[in-house]
Amino acid sequence: MQQSAPDQSEIDSFAERLRAGAVAAFPTETVYGLGADAGNSDAVLKIYETKGRPRFNPLIVHCADLAMAEELATFSPLARRLADHFWPGPLTLVVPKRRDARLSDIVTAGLGGIGLRVPDHPVALALIRAAGVPLAAPSANPSGKLSPTTAEQVRRAFAGRVPVLDGGACTAGVESTILAVDGGTVTQLRAGALAREKIEAFLERPVATAPEGSPIAAPGMLASHYAPSALLRLNATEPLPGEAYLAFGPAPKTATSRLRNLSPAGDLHEAARNLFSMLHELDEGAARIAVAPIPETGLGEAINDRLRRAAAPRR
Ligand code: TXA
Numbered sequence: 103m104q105q106s107a108p109d110q111s112e113i114d115s116f117a118e119r120l121r122a123g124a125v126a127a128f129p130t131e132t133v134y135g136l137g138a139d140a141g142n143s144d145a146v147l148k149i150y151e152t153k154g155r156p157r158f159n160p161l162i163v164h165c166a167d168l169a170m171a172e173e174l175a176t177f178s179p180l181a182r183r184l185a186d187h188f189w190p191g192p193l194t195l196v197v198p199k200r201r202d203a204r205l206s207d208i209v210t211a212g213l214g215g216i217g218l219r220v221p222d223h224p225v226a227l228a229l230i231r232a233a234g235v236p237l238a239a240p241s242a243n244p245s246g247k248l249s250p251t252t253a254e255q256v257r258r259a260f261a262g263r264v265p266v267l268d269g270g271a272c273t274a275g276v277e278s279t280i281l282a283v284d285g286g287t288v289t290q291l292r293a294g295a296l297a298r299e300k301i302e303a304f305l306e307r308p309v310a311t312a313p314e315g316s317p318i319a320a321p322g323m324l325a326s327h328y329a330p331s332a333l334l335r336l337n338a339t340e341p342l343p344g345e346a347y348l349a350f351g352p353a354p355k356t357a358t359s360r361l362r363n364l365s366p367a368g369d370l371h372e373a374a375r376n377l378f379s380m381l382h383e384l385d386e387g388a389a390r391i392a393v394a395p396i397p398e399t400g401l402g403e404a405i406n407d408r409l410r411r412a413a414a415p416r417r
Pocket residue numbers: 130132133134135136159160161162192194196210213215216217239240241242276277278279280291319320321322323
């Protein structure tokens with residue numbers, strides 16, 4: 103499954119296309135992103151059009167390092183501490199946008215805060231460096247659908263219409279954790295690949311969660327999201343007749359022909375890495391997918407968040 107890493111000439115050619123205003127998909131450690139030059143409104147508009155994404159939903163901007171991020175936003179001492187410690191990595195910081203930032207207004211959907219992160223992936227970092235500009239990039243899936251963790255899933259989702267820089271399968275498998283940092287206050291807007299416990303251990307205090315639907319919450323946190331075509335039934339200790347089963351931990355006695363196990367050993371990192379790929383796979387043939395209970399601790403918070411949105415009534 104793992105492709106050999108793209109060479110520098112391929113990375114350079116993608117960087118050139120991005121500088122010229124194209125959109126292109128690239129790997130990160132969390133999920134594949136659909137990128138464009140964050141300073142070019144026409145290019146950023148193409149992201150919204152390609153995904154069918156509502157315009158009110160802002161985009162995360164990917165930088166090569168903290169210095170690049172500081173050209174776009176003001177970092178409080180606390181925001182800088184978090185960036186120093188967790189970047190590169192699966193943490194997005196929502197911080198006040200600088201007035202003089204070379205940034206399309208559409209990226210932030212008119213909000214005062216901008217979501218920034220430095221991905222922990224050699225291909226993503228090489229691409230941003232070669233492009234020389236920060237890249238706005240949502241997950242590379244049609245709006246509301248499952249996020250892609252392989253280049254093949256991106257190609258399929260957009261029927262080959264989007265060029266994809268193939269860096270193999272993503273190692274984290276769920277999206278970044280999003281924190282809003284307002285001066286000295288930290289609020290978690292989205293659970294993700296950086297476990298809340300790790301942030302709390304570093305800060306030596308609890309981190310509050312933005313209540314669902316509150317004005318401060320990430321606009322993209324809609325109840326129904328990450329939705330496969332199949333219907334999901336959560337906290338299922340075994341499948342009913344006709345259901346595919348997404349297990350976690352030791353395999354259940356009831357065997358269905360459509361069985362995937364997020365982690366036979368009950369490891370949450372492995373489960374996060376497999377989550378979207380296995381949902382993609384089961385979604386191919388099954389109309390209903392039953393999902394085993396997953397503990398709420400560590401990466402379980404992000405996994406359960408994605409599963410609840412995938413199971414929510416569709417609009
Ligand atoms: O791991 C990730 O975060 C991946 C990779 C590609 O970096 N990206 C990703 O982007 O998940 P997307 O667009 O699928 O989800 C971004 C979320 C949305 O819920 C959006 O509303 C929120 O981040 N967001 C982005 N900018 C924001 C801002 N300025 N203020 C509040 N929320 C923001």
